[in-house]
Every structure is written in C-alpha cells, then in structure tokens.
C-alpha cells in the first residue's frame with residue numbers, strides 16, 4: 303500500500319508494574335492501519351488486545367515506542383492537544399459505557415458538549431445520528447430501558463458524533479447474542495463504506511474477523527504472531543499460535559479413537575458448489591470419518607476447515623490424497639495428541 | 642407543665658435546630674464535596690493519581706474525623722469565637738459543626754464517586770474530556786442518587802451533633818433538652834425533645850431516599 307497509515311504503532315511496549323511484579327502486556331508491536339480499512343486484532347484472553355487498542359488513543363501510556371495518528375506522534379503531545387486528537391478517535395466498548403443518568407440523545411450530545419458545539423446544533427446532530435443507527439424513536443429512553451444491541455447502537459452514534467477518522471472497538475459485540483452481533487457488525491460495515499471511517503476491531507471471535515475485516519493481526523502472549531489480509535492469514539496460518547486460533551479443534555481430535563491418519567482439509571472458497579467429500583468417498587470407494595467440521599458458505603463459496611479420519615489402507619489413502627490434489631483442496635496431516 | 646411559654650420555647654428550639662443543621666450541611670458540602678473529589682481524582686486508581694496530595698488531604702480528613710465531636714466542640718472554641726464573635730448560640734455552633742462534618746462529607750462523597758463505573762469515565766476520557774469535565778459532567782451526575790442518599794445521612798448526623806452542642810449552650814432542641822431535662826430534671830420535656838429529634842431524622846432520611854429514587858434513571 304502506498305497510502306500513509308492513519309494509525310501507526312512503532313516498537314510499542316507496555317509493561318505493567320516494576321521489578322518482580324512486572325507484567326509485559328505488549329512486546330515490540332509494529333502495526334500500520336490504513337485509512338478506510340477494517341482492521342481486526344484477534345487473540346485469546348490475556349493476550350494484550352485491550353491494552354493494545356487502549357494504547358491507540360493513549361488511554362494506556364505505552365512504556366516505550368510511538369503511536370502515530372494521522373502523521374503526529376501523539377505520545378509527545380500536551381494534555382490539551384491529546385484531548386483534541388481524541389475527538390478524531392471514537393471508541394466503543396464491550397460494556398457500552400453509556401452515561402446511565404442521561405437519555406440516549408444526551409449521551410450522543412456528550413462528546414459534542416465537550417467539543418464546545420452549541421447545544422441546539424449538538425441536539426440536531428445527535429438526532430440525526432440516532433436515526434443513522436436506527437434508533438430515531440429512542441431519543442428519550444435511558445440506557446436502562448434499552449437492550450444490549452440498542453445500547454451499543456447509542457454508543458456507536460456517540461462515537462460518531464465528532465466525525466472521527468477512526469473508531470476503536472474493544473470486544474464491541476462480545477456481550478451480544480449472535481443475531482444482534484450480526485446486526486451491529488453490519489452497521490459498522492455500512493458506516494465504514496458510507497463514511498469511510500477506519501475501524502479497528504478487537505475480538506476473540508473468528509466470526510467477527512471473517513465477517514467484516516479486511517486485514518487481521520493475530521496477537522498471542524503480547525506478540526503479533528501474524529498479520530495480513532484476512533483470507534490469506536486464515537487460509538494459510540503459518541505460526542502455531544495462529545493455527546490454534548483459527549482451527550480451534552484440539553479437544554475434538556483428542557477424543558477420536560482408531561488408527562487412520564487424520565487429515566485437515568482447508569476450504570478457502572475454491573470449492574464452490576462441489577460436493578467434495580461425497581465425490582471423494584464415491585471415487586475412492588472408501589468411507590472417511592468426519593471428525594470435525596467448521597465450514598460456512600460466503601458468496602456461494604465454502605470457507606473453513608474439516609478434519610477427517612482416513613482409512614488404514616495405504617492404497618486408499620494415496621487415492622484420496624491424489625483426488626484432493628486434483629481438486630486443489632489444501633490439506634495437512636494432523637497429530638492425534640493435539641493439545 | 643406545657644405552658645404557652647414552653648411551646649414558644651420549643652418552636653424557637655426547632656427553628657434553631659433546623660437553622661444549624663441546614664446551614665452547617667450546606668457549608669460542610671461546600672468544603673467536603675471538592676475535598677471528596679480531590680480524594681477520588683488523586684487516588685491511585687483515579688484519573689489523576691497523585692499519592693502526595695492524596696495522602697496529605699486524606700490524613701487531614703482522618704485526623705478531624707477521629708476527634709469526638711464533643712471534644713472538638715470545646716477544642717475549637719477559640720476559632721469559633723474568632724469567626725462568630727461568641728461561643729454560645731446556634732450561629733456559633735455552626736462553626737464546630739462544619740469543621741466536624743466537612744471531613745465526614747468528604748468521605749461520603751468519595752465513596753459515592755467511587756461507585757461510578759470506571760468504564761464510563763474511560764469512555765468520556767476517550768472522547769477528549771478533561772479532568773474537570775469528567776468530575777462535573779460524569780462523576781457527579783452519575784453518582785447523583787448515591788450523593789443524595791449520602792447528603793441525607795450527613796444531614797441527620799449533623800442534626801445529632803447539633804443536639805450535642807446543647808451541652809455548651811449551643812441552642813436548639815438539644816440545648817432545651819439539656820437545660821430542662823438534665824439541669825432541672827424535667828424528664829418529660831427531655832422526652833418530647835428526643836421524640837422531635839427522632840422524627841426530624843426520619844423525615845430528613847425519607848426525603849433523601851425519595852429524591853434519590855426519583856432522580857435515578859437506572860431503574861425502570
């Protein structure tokens with residue numbers, strides 16, 4: 303990409319505490335996020351995701367390294383200048399963090415009040431934003447009267463109020479049910495396309511990344527393990543941490559009994575509308591045991607992975623592998639005792 | 642025993658008690674609210690951690706709170722005379738009442754403010770709010786129901802202190818109770834004063850609870 307990044311983290315390090323109690327939450331993080339993209343950061347609990355995203359608007363001060371927003375290193379700014387920059391970076395949270403004693407409308411007005419926008423103007427802008435997020439009829443409701451999805455919509459409207467260039471989302475859908483998650487993600491995607499706002503999404507759910515992100519970074523134990531376009535990283539995870547994240551099936555494999563080889567088939571969209579497994583079984587004249595499958599259809603293409611247990615007969619195994627090669631399905635052998 | 646004169650004496654006593662209580666509460670809050678906020682903001686978990694300020698202010702608050710009111714009442718008499726010109730009567734009593742109540746109020750305010758969800762404060766910081774804006778637009782409004790309940794407790798405590806000041810001629814219902822009930826052994830008058838004081842405490846507390854409930858938007 304030839305564009306200049308909107309957010310650039312350089313050699314970022316964050317250590318909590320000192321001496322023996324020191325916890326390294328981030329270690330030498332380098333990330334560039336470009337204008338208009340939806341960038342996902344995925345990792346297990348405690349990996350350092352929240353710390354990472356909080357460093358982007360300096361809610362957390364990095365111990366070392368720089369945070370460059372739109373060309374400015376914000377770690378060296380004065381308090382006042384930093385508060386100004388923060389108006390260009392919206393943020394939404396897992397627990398919504400709305401002001402409980404303010405109505406939906408007044409919540410959306412809050413960042414405008416702080417920015418010194420006249421009350422009347424702020425209210426009309428807030429009304430418009432509530433309509434944008436589909437809550438035009440809830441302006442007088444208090445957060446306690448709204449559902450989780452509705453609260454997150456208010457939070458999104460609030461984050462958009464000051465026309466930010468970036469929206470940071472820390473587990474924004476983790477407290478929501480699957481249907482509501484879908485609708486919130488769809489809303490974020492729509493805002494990204496319509497307003498061109500850059501979105502950074504922190505999550506521990508693969509589905510969230512798959513659904514809306516363009517690029518993804520996998521963080522494990524304070525390190526960025528892998529980074530790249532979502533389909534590339536998800537199709538060919540290189541590191542162990544990434545594989546564990548992307549193919550979370552170790553416990554299933556542990557339960558399999560028998561001696562046949564375990565094979566992981568990776569579907570990356572090339573097996574459109576072809577009954578691969580059924581054809582394989584028919585062609586090779588040998589049944590396989592499907593141990594685990596996590597596939598989904600997007601735009602009429604199949605994505606995901608599947609673990610099958612092959613017959614013990616070596617000749618049959620060879621036939622099956624030949625068939626898979628011919629169909630250009632990626633596969634790799636899987637160990638029995640995956641932890 | 643309950644002559645005309647007695648009733649008017651009681652009326653005056655009631656007014657004096659209300660006067661001392663209300664004025665002292667208001668003044669205790671003028672001091673205690675900002676002090677409480679300083680304690681919250683400079684706390685190590687606060688938005689502007691400052692151990693030095695926090696420890697100094699915290700120590701002063703603790704020191705004043707640890708002196709029993711009845712001793713404080715006597716100990717601060719020179720200050721009272723300097724400010725009020727006398728040490729007798731309800732206006733003079735306001736001085737020790739405020740000195741005793743302000744640190745108490747500061748701690749009440751601090752504990753109410755600490756109930757405010759950390760996430761909401763972070764969200765407002767992420768929107769570019771300054772420390773003062775966080776205090777005025779987030780912490781105080783979000784803690785309002787709890788602050789009001791706290792204010793009712795503070796008011797009733799100050800009411801109790803004001804009655805105690807009757808021992809040194811502080812005016813009000815407590816003064817009457819001590820003068821007639823203790824010095825002249827008119828137990829019935831003392832009982833009546835106690836009943837009125839109990840009722841006042843109930844009324845203040847109940848009003849506080851009702852207002853707090855009414856203004857809390859978290860319910861329903």
Ligand SMILES: Nc1ncnc2c1ncn2[C@@H]1O[C@H](COP(=O)(O)OP(=O)(O)OP(=O)(O)O)[C@@H](O)[C@H]1O
Nearest residue numbers: 318325327345346347348349350351352353354506
């Ligand atoms: N304020 C803090 N003080 C000390 N340690 C902290 C603090 N905040 C985070 N940590 C530590 O830093 C590490 C990363 O925490 P972080 O909250 O960033 O993880 P996460 O990836 O967001 O996890 P989760 O998915 O559970 O939210 C953890 O080991 C955590 O204990």
Ligand SMILES: [Mg+2]
Nearest residue numbers: 351352353473
């Ligand atoms: Mg987190």
